[in-house]
């Protein structure tokens with residue numbers, strides 16, 4: 001990161017607006033998931049009402065309908081939890097103890113819908129012990145950075161016949177690392193650093209704001225970590241997360 005970037009690494013005050021706007025990109029899937037789950041619950045209720053009215057029912061049939069209602073309500077609750085945790089306003093001073101597992105669970109309630117609907121081959125690689133390591137950082141800002149990476153990956157693989165996204169975690173003595181790689185075209189060599197500049201976008205007018213990676217870099221820098229493009233794979237972004245984030249005062 002250049003000195004000029006370091007000096008300008010405060011998270012913008014209107015990040016909350018950006019965060020909500022980027023959440024908005026996933027609303028169609030969220031609505032779809034809720035409507036689907038409600039339709040399942042409705043149909044289960046109709047079956048239960050009918051068999052009770054007729055007076056002929058088996059224990060197995062009732063157990064099956066109740067199980068289906070429970071899994072539909074669980075899905076709605078997962079999506080709602082995800083929306084709540086991702087829309088929470090937060091600053092770098094909202095530090096807390098949590099694990100990467102919890103962060104990934106927060107965001108999957110929202111993103112697994114898109115992964116499923118677009119038939120994306122998604123894999124989570126790395127040791128469970130890294131996912132379970134205790135972190136002291138900002139859970140909601142880290143979630144935001146990871147959701148941003150997913151949004152970019154979704155855009156990058158839009159035209160792929162066999163879209164693929166790989167999330168990988170590892171650690172060393174200094175930090176925990178998380179990378180997101182897709183099988184899209186990658187970032188061209190001459191744009192490697194420019195993608196982190198404010199308002200740099202290659203997307204159509206209205207499709208991209210060009211501030212996702214810039215805000216992500218400011219967030220990671222404020223938390224004492226980093227975000228960068230892998231030196232070998234041009235579609236692999238890496239975030240470095242300090243186990244214990246100190247808030248950098250400007």
Ligand SMILES: Nc1ncnc2c1ncn2[C@@H]1O[C@H](COP(=O)(O)OP(=O)(O)O)[C@@H](O)[C@H]1O
Nearest residue numbers: 152156186187195201202208209210211212213
């Ligand atoms: N996974 C990716 N694959 C290829 N290019 C990417 C990827 N992620 C980001 N980029 C490039 O970086 C640019 C900036 O990304 P970002 O700051 O998130 O803004 P936006 O997504 O609004 O364009 C994108 O327009 C795109 O050119």
Ligand SMILES: [Mg+2]
Nearest residue numbers: 151152212213
């Ligand atoms: Mg983006």
